[in-house]
Amino acid sequence: MTKSATAAVGIDIGGTGIKGALVDLSDGRLLTDRIKVPTPKGAEPDDVLGAVRQVLETLEVTDADVPLGVAFPAIVKNGRTMSAANVAQTWIGFEAEDFFEEGLGRDIHFANDADVAGVAELRYGAAQDRNGLVLLTTLGTGIGTAMIYNGVLIPNTELGHLHRANHKRDAEAWAAYSAMERDELAWDAWAERLQWYYSHLEFLFSPDLFVVGGGVSKHADKFLPLLDLQTEIVPAVHRNNAGIIGAAALALAGEKPGALDSITEDLASRSTR
Template identity: 30%
Template sequence: MPDSCVLGVDLGGTAIKLGLFSRDGELLADHQRPTPQPATPGSVCVEIVEAIGSLDPDGLASMVGIGLPGPMDADARVARVCINLPGWEEVPLAAWLEPRLKRRVTLANDGNCALVGEAWKGAAVGCSDVVLLTLGTGVGGGVMLGGKLFTGHNGAAAEPGLITLFPEGPDCNSGNRGSLEQYASITGLGRLSDAEPSSLAMAASRGDEQAKAQWERYGQLLGTGISSLVYMFTPQLVLLGGGLAGASEHFLPAVRREVNTRVQAVSREGLQIKPCALGNGAGRLGAARLAIDRLRSRPSLQAG
């Protein structure tokens, strides 16, 4: 029956991942399709409508949570900017989608969605102070303090991938230079190696010394950025998600060494740094949970 389920959508630079969930977070069905290229707001809107129609043709879910790579407005209705997607500035995506889907829609930063998913069903269960980084096309993330998402003034926080690592480094689409994203994203890894991430991981697993050294350097750079985040938030847990986290065995030791070297003991006391438990499913699960939390008290939209 309607309202028994909720839809979670995770919009990435290369794929749109959807899940139909029960109210207690059980995955009932899922669907994935490529993100249209170029990923303009109009083309993405059409793709989401079609994907949800394929996944939930009977309208079992009256609520939709959507994770996007950027900050939302305070009402979680407007995508303020998605720096790695063309044309995404002040896009009223919820208002566009609701009459087409006949369902309530709420928006959230994709890193925040991943963090909420991990706190609900994954590696952050029972933790109150967590920093999460998503390592993929860009570097997103989220911060939880005292058991609540830290979203800052007007809902634009947190963007941990946009902190400065090297002031004179490569230009970032955010307007910054030398941001952590420029060194810890797939593009950043590409500055260390011509190999695709999966090929580089396989080479390291075979014992290739050059590949191992490239992952080591990647871990050092990522660990340098994480060190600044640890000083700011002193979390219990730092989680690493996104596509590159699948190769964490090759760079996580270097990350931990860098943090231990750069961060004084009192600021990293009890700190754990580890991969997400839910993999690429965390974002859509967290988007669904945020929809439940935000929209369950509101009446459903009626089909026209």
């Protein structure tokens, strides 16, 4: 692709659904309806690839000249998935980027889903033009995190897996939105769990801004005001579309490996202008 591209497709692969849309790269707007299909049961690679093909066909953007970025719920290093969150264990150590490129017959740009959401908020959302340390958290089935320092993404943080003292479950098992639903918590009871989590992050990292994403961020007024923090905390602008938008933005980087580094360095240079 060329740097003059004005639109790209973003695909966000999750444990329950696979979403995609064509995105305007100038401002992060969706240019098409968001297409969503269920993640195939078991989420094995071949089945997930078939679902991604279905999304692209429905969007009618199968042309390989249209840049494509893919977000995936795993640690991603050099195109290889090194973990598996809510997908088959087959993905661990899997050459996922090569697999998708061969299966789709086109170049793609591939990254961790929370990191990609961070790119969306960095370029088009709540973290835009913010210096210092920004921690984005996505509250959903688990807790995804993206760490951004002076406009540069530090990839593959897994801060949803912090542990509480004398507690068997990690932070996401205790404080994710799924825990609220599972344990039938009211907003104030869930906020008590979030208070522990964000206070712990605050103690460990002294951030300048928290950005809270995931679908539940549309109800931010019901729980964010209940938190007592020294750090400013705000809802994400793009909520459940952040993975799509960030994956499309990632497709701006015209080379790989290092595509994620290229785009974050470009965004950092913009922040100093």
